[in-house]
Amino acid sequence: xxxxxxxxxxxxxxxxxxxxxxxxxxxxxxxxxxxxxxxxxxxxxxxxxxxxxxxxxxxxxxxxxxxxxxxxxxxxxxxxxxxxxxxxxxxxxxxxxxxxxxxxxxxxxxxxxxxxxxxxxxxxxxxxxxxxxxxxxxxxxxxxxxxxxxxxxxxxxxxxxxxxxxxxxxxxxxxxxxxxxxxxxxxxxxxxxxxxxxxxxxxxxxxxxxxxxxxxxxxxxxxxxxxxxxxxxxxxxxxxxxxxxxxxxxxxxxxxxxxxxxxxxxxxxxxxxxxxxxxxxxxxxxxxxxxxxxxxxxxxxxxxxxxxxxxxxxxxxxxxxxxxxxxxxxxxxxxxxxxxxxxxxxxxxxxxxx
Amino acid sequence: xxxxxxxxxxxxxxxxxxxxxxxxxxxxxxxxxxxxxxxxxxxxxxxxxxxxxxxxxxxxxxxxxxxxxxxxxxxxxxxxxxxxxxxxxxxxxxxxxxxxxxxxxxxxxxxxxxxxxxxxxxxxxxxxxxxxxxxxxxxxxxxxxxxxxxxxxxxxxxxxxxxxxxxxxxxxxxxxxxxxxxxxxxxxxxxxxxxxxxxxxxxxxxxxxxxxxxxxxxxxxxxxxxxxxxxxxxxxxxxxxxxxxxxxxxxxxxxxxxxxxxxxxxxxxxxxxxxxxxxxxxxxxxxxxxxxxxxxxxxxxxxxxxxxxxxxxxxxxxxxxxxxxxxxxxxxxxxxxxxxxxxxxxxxxxxxxx
Numbered sequence: 001x002x003x004x005x006x007x008x009x010x011x012x013x014x015x016x017x018x019x020x021x022x023x024x025x026x027x028x029x030x031x032x033x034x035x036x037x038x039x040x041x042x043x044x045x046x047x048x049x050x051x052x053x054x055x056x057x058x059x060x061x062x063x064x065x066x067x068x069x070x071x072x073x074x075x076x077x078x079x080x081x082x083x084x085x086x087x088x089x090x091x092x093x094x095x096x097x098x099x100x101x102x103x104x105x106x107x108x109x110x111x112x113x114x115x116x117x118x119x120x121x122x123x124x125x126x127x128x129x130x131x132x133x134x135x136x137x138x139x140x141x142x143x144x145x146x147x148x149x150x151x152x153x154x155x156x157x158x159x160x161x162x163x164x165x166x167x168x169x170x171x172x173x174x175x176x177x178x179x180x181x182x183x184x185x186x187x188x189x190x191x192x193x194x195x196x197x198x199x200x201x202x203x204x205x206x207x208x209x210x211x212x213x214x215x216x217x218x219x220x221x222x223x224x225x226x227x228x229x230x231x232x233x234x235x236x237x238x239x240x241x242x243x244x245x246x247x248x249x250x251x252x253x254x255x256x257x258x259x260x261x262x263x264x265x266x267x268x269x270x271x272x273x274x275x276x277x278x279x280x281x282x283x284x285x286x287x288x289x290x291x292x293x294x295x296x297x298x299x300x301x302x303x304x305x306x307x308x309x310x311x312x313x314x315x316x317x318x319x320x321x322x323x324x325x326x327x328x329x330x331x332x333x334x335x336x337x338x339x340x341x342x343x344x345x346x347x348x349x350x351x352x353x354x
Numbered sequence: 355x356x357x358x359x360x361x362x363x364x365x366x367x368x369x370x371x372x373x374x375x376x377x378x379x380x381x382x383x384x385x386x387x388x389x390x391x392x393x394x395x396x397x398x399x400x401x402x403x404x405x406x407x408x409x410x411x412x413x414x415x416x417x418x419x420x421x422x423x424x425x426x427x428x429x430x431x432x433x434x435x436x437x438x439x440x441x442x443x444x445x446x447x448x449x450x451x452x453x454x455x456x457x458x459x460x461x462x463x464x465x466x467x468x469x470x471x472x473x474x475x476x477x478x479x480x481x482x483x484x485x486x487x488x489x490x491x492x493x494x495x496x497x498x499x500x501x502x503x504x505x506x507x508x509x510x511x512x513x514x515x516x517x518x519x520x521x522x523x524x525x526x527x528x529x530x531x532x533x534x535x536x537x538x539x540x541x542x543x544x545x546x547x548x549x550x551x552x553x554x555x556x557x558x559x560x561x562x563x564x565x566x567x568x569x570x571x572x573x574x575x576x577x578x579x580x581x582x583x584x585x586x587x588x589x590x591x592x593x594x595x596x597x598x599x600x601x602x603x604x605x606x607x608x609x610x611x612x613x614x615x616x617x618x619x620x621x622x623x624x625x626x627x628x629x630x631x632x633x634x635x636x637x638x639x640x641x642x643x644x645x646x647x648x649x650x651x652x653x654x655x656x657x658x659x660x661x662x663x664x665x666x667x668x669x670x671x672x673x674x675x676x677x678x679x680x681x682x683x684x685x686x687x688x689x690x691x692x693x694x695x696x697x698x699x700x701x702x703x704x705x706x707x708x
Contacts, residue, residue, distance in 0.1 A: 269630060272626030276622040276626030336615060339619075
């Protein structure tokens with residue numbers, strides 16, 4: 001298997017692990033935007049500049065205390081690039097056309113560095129559960145190590161220079177993926193998300209800006225990074241996340257107390273359909289997996305790992321599904337293979353009857 | 355347990371057994387309408403007449419070669435009467451008000467005799483599968499035995515006299531309950547039922563005239579009994595049923611060949627929902643049980659008896675469900691108990707995965 005294929009078939013650490021608050025928080029991400037001094041931004045498409053940036057980055061990667069593999073994106077198929085987007089290791093933008101694009105990944109796929117996306121470097125750390133502090137610590141370590149080799153564009157007044165002004169300053173964007181089925185079912189979701197917005201966070205769907213909130217999963221992130229220290233940014237968002245987690249847990253308890261049969265029926269039906277369907281669309285599967293995860297987190301369903309949603313919401317995506325099956329699949333074929341994969345992951349359905 | 359309760363809790367033979375063509379034919383029924391000479395029809399509500407009819411019938415039952423228990427319907431609760439209707443042992447009409455109504459039943463609930471319904475006597479035999487000839491033979495035996503004790507109203511010209519002219523002549527009504535999910539799914543159902551109607555049969559839903567065709571189950575019966583011998587009536591309807599069964603089997607094979615994934619998906623989803631739902635309405639359950647039975651008959655699902663539909667389409671009905679649970683249940687409670695009963699009958703869901 002080529003290195004690229006391996007990279008996209010194995011699971012990223014964030015999909016498998018459990019972290020703090022993993023009943024509600026799926027993953028925590030810290031990302032730094034950096035540019036090299038003396039070279040034009042990628043948007044200018046100065047191929048020689050970008051080539052040199054890429055060369056310098058690859059060289060700097062050799063000396064890092066982490067082993068990172070560098071993928072030149074023009075060597076990858078469309079499917080392979082899409083699969084990397086599906087598991088949140090790079091942006092949709094980075095999968096599109098553009099010169100000298102690259103992606104560096106560690107074996108656990110916790111550290112990913114996009115080269116020549118909007119900025120020369122986007123250094124990302126992605127952890128399971130609520131681990132923003134740890135994600136920040138690691139992304140800072142990687143950044144510090146790179147800074148010893150690379151000359152970053154930095155000004156006293158503006159901090160790190162970035163293509164988009166919202167990234168000026170620390171260049172830090174932190175985001176947390178949360179699963180809010182309880183708030184959805186109690187009808188309190190919009191209100192909560194509005195509160196989150198008033199507290200200064202951006203709310204997005206599963207695949208960032210403009211994407212839909214499939215499976216009741218939302219990305220909450222800071223909007224600006226200028227004028228705040230990194231720790232302040234992380235503290236702010238952590239405080240909001242604490243409140244969201246608390247509200248979600250309350251909503252689930254309320255459902256369990258006031259609509260127990262409702263909720264158990266919904267959860268078990270989701271299980272029954274996931275375990276027995278012979279074909280299923282992405283949309284239906286993610287909606288049912290959302291119910292299933294809530295059932296597991298509420299201990300209504302036992303014997304299935306709570307990470308089932310994190311895992312499958314990536315593995316059943318079109319590109320990843322095709323890579324897993326080692327061939328191109330049309331929509332109808334994907335629906336069948338998706339159902340098979342889910343059935344397999346659920347252990348064939350025979351284990352989890354109360 | 356009172357005799358009445360026992361009678362309605364145990365299963366009728368037709369619900370359990372398999373007969374010929376039981377992949378399509380659920381049950382076969384032969385029914386004779388008889389009236390005693392010298393007494394007015396029940397519709398006249400001459401209480402003394404009806405009392406005497408009932409007395410004579412009960413007396414005649416003592417000497418039959420079959421053991422039949424006689425239930426005076428005014429001694430039964432509404433629930434108990436409804437449960438007898440739900441298992442097709444008496445008509446909806448017989449469960450309603452009216453003087454001196456009775457029902458005689460054998461232990462297997464294959465023979466049932468309504469007393470003082472529209473006619474003084476409605477003698478019914480109900481068999482599983484396609485067994486019209488046998489049903490006719492047994493109903494004739496019971497009729498002959500009763501005729502030795504009772505003086506039937508009979509005229510050479512009109513045959514047995516009955517309240518409704520459509521029952522004149524032999525007084526015989528034969529009907530067959532068929533399960534036609536394949537024709538429904540291939541879109542050929544209406545065409546087939548129209549053919550059946552052109553061939554002189556009446557088409558009704560699960561609970562006779564005006565009732566809906568829940569679960570793709572239909573009752574096909576002869577329309578008149580005057581001018582034909584009993585054997586001719588049975589031969590006619592048997593010929594039509596043969597054609598319907600053939601068309602249904604063809605439809606299922608066509609589905610399996612042309613829409614295999616479709617059909618398997620539908621069947622397994624039905625199983626998944628039935629095995630895991632925590633509450634379910636009658637309508638949804640019967641629709642899903644219809645899919646499940648087709649899956650069993652097509653050997654897509656193994657390890658579940660094909661009689662599951664015949665059994666459950668009675669046991670999950672409101673009155674029967676309440677009798678099984680020994681208490682009155684409101685609609686929401688019934689939905690929960692119905693789901694529990696189905697789950698139990700399916701063996702908890704863990705056996706039938708592949």
